Amino acid sequence: MRMLALSLACASAACAPVERPGAAPAAVEVWLTTPDKAALLAPQAPLAFEPGAPADAIMVDPAKRYQRMVGFGASITDASAWLIQKRMTAAQREKLLAELFGPAPGLNFAFTRLTVGASDFSLSHYSYDDVAKGQTDPGLAHFSIAPARAEVLPTAKAARAVNPQLAVMISPWSAPGWMKTSDSLIKGSLREAAYAPFATYLRRTVQDFAAAIGPIDYLSIQNEPDFEPENYPGMRLSAAQRARIIGDHLGPEFARAGLKTRILDWDHNWDQPAQPLGVLADPAAARHVAGVAWHCYNGDVAAQSEVRDRHPDKGVFFTECSGGEWSKAWPDSWAWTIRTLIIGSTRNWARGVLMWNLALDENFGPHLGGCGNCRGVVAIDSKTGEVTRNPEYYAFGHASRFVAVGAQRIASESRPGGIETVAFANPDGSRVLLAFNAGKEMAAFPVAESGRYFAYRLAPNAAATFRWRDPR
Template identity: 55%
Template sequence: MTGKTCPIGCLLAALSLLSVSASANPAGVEGWLTTADGSRKLSPMEDVKVVQIAKGQNPDIVINTQKRFQKIAGFGASITDASAYLIQTKLSENARQALMRELFSRSAGLGFSVTRITIGASDFSQSHYSYADVPGNPLADIAPARTHLIPTLKTMRAINPQLKIIATPWSAPAWMKTSGSLIKGRLKPENYGDFARYLVSYTIAMRKAGVPIDMLTIQNEPHFEPENYPGMRVEPAERAAFISGHLGPKMRREIPGTKLLDWDHNWDQPESPTAVLSDHTAARYIDGVAWHCYAGEVAAQSLVRDRFPKKETWFTECAAGQWSGNWEKAFNWSVRNLIIGTTRNWAKGVVMWNLALDENNGPHLGGCGNCRGLVTINSKNGDVTREPEYYAFAHASKFVRSGADRVASYSGDKHLETVAFQYGKRGQTTLIVYNGGPAERTVTFGDGKSNYAATLPKGAVATLIW
């Protein structure tokens, strides 16, 4: 798995053989390693061994499977209009099916289990539209989704029936807004009922099309009004009023199986979802909080969860791009913040932004001109390049099963960053560890009774399973 542009078929074969390659380890521990320079990418480790720890001492990393936290739904990336378009039009049928299996198969691929889609256009669409552009008619017409998006989602669900889908509007239809446009503006109070009908009718239409929506958020980044692509400002008091008086009751009556998440914005303003959840009427209808990475620190997730422990935590967007630095910097930042950081701070699911973009960082209309997807699909020849974030997410998604619990992991060494999971009370334990120290080192890990050792190069990330 070291080749940057390994054809899809060879990548899929390598993924399916990973467990076979690692299972020969005499310690009974399977391990996979990615080095800081990318010379080894998700490469089986053959040097894991059983070790004895001196009496009265602990291993470098202690796992306590008796202390359990949130149940994990999974990891994945968003199927934007751009991603769906590229998957459906720039790959041959065989290449498309192979890439979908590579990304979503539990047995032969990465096992992506969560995705996010846009309700209408985002900046990664080829036109700006909503599903109800005719003034006065709030019922969603999902015809634009039928060409590329819905076929892609149905293929994903066929490969991984456990797939969870989060749906988010970037804007209400223009006629419901103060700006009269998809760009900028606020939702007019007299159209709160219309917007609620729009979101609920959309969810019903998608279900009838074979794509059940597991979660809704009411607005992408509600404290941001972009200059050149759809967006809408919705302050906490407005969100609370809209949810308590309109959307919440309508969802309970008409789409009771769909959860509602608030916020869907950055770590730097935890006071915003806190204000909405402090409205007791609105809070009755809210199942959790969604977060983005572009400002603030990941610990904000725990700040809100500690205040409202019955509400779920989801991480729903982070983009990478030309600003992310070299391979080492981009890969390690994603592992430390998005894989380890979000889950240690209660995230049940972790979703990157675009699953796929082309060699020109698009197609897009406004917004980010230097973002990249987890994979890059060459629009001229269909070649697929796996980006650093692909491997960061692979270290979790391939090895942490949906339904696993995060369990406690501790290290007294500030250079070792970890997160651990266990599937079932006596099932498989998975440890992800990053060596942020100045040199290669042998790391010991275990529960103090059964202990193991593995060599981690400087800046490397390992996934270890026993």
């Protein structure tokens, strides 16, 4: 039997691909990350295809196509933008944005999320229409996105200059306090009398953001609507409330204004698929809902497929998860992120995949309430502006750098607890396969496509991205 060419997942010279007389020309590019950090998204020696398909090969089938990708990225929170604008020099800022949003060797982030008003990762708590306690402003006479113009919108605009394909999503953490049952940004729900003003508030936010940075592609009407935080802005909205707001107010408001911004429901955890299903069961709301957004903090990623299977015309987006000091960075956070978010969410139909903070400082902030030990994709030293790349940077980079906007996920075999994969076909005809070894032993595996194959070997908790061209 012909020996397989195996490229070992380590950094020594002994791990080079095996050379064989008569082998086909090298055709597969490889990038590797190992949990010992000997290789971090590091290019490896290219591999050669062999004719045939071993019986145990992981099969990639470009003829079976699934969702079209919007992209991968992270949220430009107030904290992230403030650090980038206020704690970096112009040269540092330009270099970081090119590294995160630019093409290879950048990460090519093509999707981001901005907050509408404050979140816990803000330096103060505010909305775009704050009035004195006890007062109201149903005509939105005091509406202003001035807080976003300080750092967030300039950062988003600069990121879009680096990557003109950058898709932007926005999400409110709370309506203005005067619209709510709590008369505060903290806790409470939306008063029924405020449904129409809240829709206008969101419409004006979309229009003013778009005038500043270009199109706003997606909007969720409420971040985590089944949670009322104790010490930062939040707002509880039931499925029935969201359906009424979208169906009777927000959807028609966007239509009258000619807005192409697509409305996403839920924007919360995997553990309550009944919530978005409840909204989508309402015909008036469903006609205005383009998709469902998900977070990672409870439940299982398979919930995305559960809802999508019942509503295949609605897009799936994964829009928030944070790494943090509650788990060991290497290999725990690295392994969980790549398995669950990069491979798991896309195999469960996600068109876009977002981490939470793009950047935080060495003290996991700035923040006001909420999470005190969350990690950003990168850390920015608040004194020097120097950048540290966290495990999430490499996990996302294994997809974002290679999967182009408009790529389609294609069929690939995945072996739970072993070699887990996801594959894509790019618009330029190239194929991308991401493979992760979820087992406890070194694993050798062939990969076959279109009557040819290559072989590789991965250490436990190591990942490799492979890219090759269509053989035709």
